[in-house]
Amino acid sequence: MSTMTMRLKAVAIPMLFVAAASFAGEDELFYEGKNAAQWAVEFKAGNARATHAMSRLGKDAVPALLELLKDKDPKISSQAATLLSKLQTDAEAILAFMTMLNSEHFEVRRNAVKLLSKHVGKDAAVTNVVRAMLKDKDAAVVEAAEEALKPVQATLHLDDAKILVRRGDPAGALAALEKASALEPAHAEIKTLKAQLADTVAKQAAAEQARLESEKKIAAEQALLKEAQAQKRKTFDQLLAQARELIKQNDFDRPSRVIAEARKLFPDDPAVSAIATQLEKAKEGVIEAKANAARAEAEKAKKEFEEKIAAESARVEADKKRKIDDEKALEEKARLEAAKSAEQKAKEAAEKLAAEEKIKAEALKIAEEKAKAEAATRLAAEKAKAEADRLAQETLKAEEKVKAEALKAAQDKERAELAAKLAEEKARVEAERIKAGVQTPTKTAATAIKEADAKPTSPDVPKRRKRVGSEDVD
Numbered sequence: 001m002s003t004m005t006m007r008l009k010a011v012a013i014p015m016l017f018v019a020a021a022s023f024a025g026e027d028e029l030f031y032e033g034k035n036a037a038q039w040a041v042e043f044k045a046g047n048a049r050a051t052h053a054m055s056r057l058g059k060d061a062v063p064a065l066l067e068l069l070k071d072k073d074p075k076i077s078s079q080a081a082t083l084l085s086k087l088q089t090d091a092e093a094i095l096a097f098m099t100m101l102n103s104e105h106f107e108v109r110r111n112a113v114k115l116l117s118k119h120v121g122k123d124a125a126v127t128n129v130v131r132a133m134l135k136d137k138d139a140a141v142v143e144a145a146e147e148a149l150k151p152v153q154a155t156l157h158l159d160d161a162k163i164l165v166r167r168g169d170p171a172g173a174l175a176a177l178e179k180a181s182a183l184e185p186a187h188a189e190i191k192t193l194k195a196q197l198a199d200t201v202a203k204q205a206a207a208e209q210a211r212l213e214s215e216k217k218i219a220a221e222q223a224l225l226k227e228a229q230a231q232k233r234k235t236f237d238q239l240l241a242q243a244r245e246l247i248k249q250n251d252f253d254r255p256s257r258v259i260a261e262a263r264k265l266f267p268d269d270p271a272v273s274a275i276a277t278q279l280e281k282a283k284e285g286v287i288e289a290k291a292n293a294a295r296a297e298a299e300k301a302k303k304e305f306e307e308k309i310a311a312e313s314a315r316v317e318a319d320k321k322r323k324i325d326d327e328k329a330l331e332e333k334a335r336l337e338a339a340k341s342a343e344q345k346a347k348e349a350a351e352k353l354a355a356e357e358k359i360k361a362e363a364l365k366i367a368e369e370k371a372k373a374e375a376a377t378r379l380a381a382e383k384a385k386a387e388a389d390r391l392a393q394e395t396l397k398a399e400e401k402v403k404a405e406a407l408k409a410a411q412d413k414e415r416a417e418l419a420a421k422l423a424e425e426k427a428r429v430e431a432e433r434i435k436a437g438v439q440t441p442t443k444t445a446a447t448a449i450k451e452a453d454a455k456p457t458s459p460d461v462p463k464r465r466k467r468v469g470s471e472d473v474d
Contacts, residue, residue: 029060040064044076051083069100077103078111094119094126101129106138113141117148161193170200210345217341221334236265243275252283256309260316267320 043050068080100112164173
C-alpha cells in the first residue's frame with residue numbers, strides 16, 4: 001500500500017487526497033486541488049468555502065493561518081485565530097493568540113483576549129497577560145479583558161493583597177481585600193485575611209495616633225518653655241534699659257536693684273556685668289567729685305554702701321540659687337511627666353501583650369485539662385468495663401453455686417423421702433407378720449435401698465454411695 005493511500009485512509013475525509021509532488025521532504029495535503037497556501041489566498045479574498053477547506057486540511061493549514069494572523073485586516077486575522085484555535089493544541093493556540101495582542105488594530109486585540117479568556121484562571125501566564133490588557137488604550141479591549149477576568153477577579157484581588165502584605169502595606173492589602181470581598185463575600189480565606197489585616201491596621205492607626213499625640217504634647221511643652229524664655233529675655237532687656245536711664249539721672253540706688261533683678265533672670269549674661277560696671281564707674285565719679293568736701297561722710301557712705309552691696313549680693317545670690325532651683329524643678333517636672341507618659345504607654349502595651357499571652361496560656365491549659373479529662377474518662381471507662389466483667393464472672397459463679405446447692409438439696413430431700421418410705425414399708429410388713437403369726441424373712445435395709453435405687457429416678461439426681469446399717473450401698 002502506498003504512503004498516499006495509507007494517509008488518505010487515516011484521515012478519512014472524502015474529498016481530501018494526496019498530491020504526487022512532495023514538499024520539504026513530506027507529502028503535502030490538498031483539498032479540492034488546492035493546498036493550504038492557495039486556500040489562504042481564497043480565505044483573504046472572502047471565499048466562504050476557504051474556512052471549510054482549511055479545517056479539512058487540519059495541521060497542514062496551521063502555517064498559513066499563522067501568517068493570516070499578521071494580516072492588516074482585523075476581520076481576517078480574527079477569523080484565522082478562531083479557526084486556528086480549533087486546529088491546534090491549547091499551548092500552540094495560546095502562543096498564537098498572544099501574538100495577536102501586539103496588533104495595532106483593536107478588533108484583533110479584543111478577539112485575542114476573548115479567545116484567551118477560556119484559559120484565564122487555568123494558565124497563570126495567560127491570566128497575567130489578559131490582566132495587562134486592562135491598561136490597553138482602547139475601551140473595547142479593556143472591556144473584553146474585564147469580562148475575561150470576572151471569574152478570577154476575586155482571586156486576583158486576594159493575590160494583590162498578599163503581595164501588599166509582603167511589601168509591608170497592610171492598608172493597601174485591606175483595600176484589595178475589600179474589592180475581593182465585594183465579589184465573593186463568602187470566600188473563607190478572604191474573610192480570614194481581611195479580619196487579620198483589619199486588626200493590624202487598627203493597631204497601626206492607634207500606635208500612630210498615640211505617637212502624634214505624644215509629639216503634639218512635647219511640642220506644646222517646648223512652645224511654652226520657649227514663650228517663657230522669650231518673656232524672660234524681654235523683661236531682662238527692659239530692666240537693663242531702666243538701669244541705664246537711672247544712671248544717666250545720677251540715681252545710683254535704684255539701678256542696683258534693677259541690675260539685681262536682671263541678674264536673677266540671666267546671671268551669666270555679659271550685659272549685666274557691663275551695666276554693673278557702668279554703674280560703679282558713675283558712682284565712683286560722683287564720689288570723687290564730692291571727696292574733698294565730705295570725705296568722712298563719703299567713707300561712712302561707702303561703708304554703708306559696701307555693706308548694702310554685700311547684703312544685696314547675698315540676696316541676689318540667694319535669689320539666683322532659688323531661681324536656678326525653680327528652673328531645674330520645672331525642667332525635672334517636665335522630664336518626669338514625659339517619662340511617666342512614655343512609661344504608661346509602655347506599661348499599657350506590656351499589659352495588653354501580657355493579657356494576650358495569658359489568654360493563650362489559658363487556652364493551652366484548657367486544652368491540656370481537656371486532654372487529661374478525656375484520658376481519665378477513657379481510663380475510668382476501661383476500669384468500669386473490667387469491673388463489670390469481674391462482677392459478671394462472679395455472678396455467673398454464684399449462680400452456678402446456687403444451682404449446685406439446689407441440686408444437692410433436691411437429692412437430699414429425695415433420699416430422705418425414700419428412707420421414710422422404706423421405714424413405713426418395713427413397719428407394715430412387720431405388722432402383717434405379727435398379725436399372721438408367721439415368721440417370714442424380711443428384706444434387709446440394704447436390699448430395700450438397692451431395689452429403690454434400681455427404680456428410675458430424676459436424671460438430674462446423681463447416684464451416691466450411702467451407709468445403711470453396716471453396709472455401703474450406692
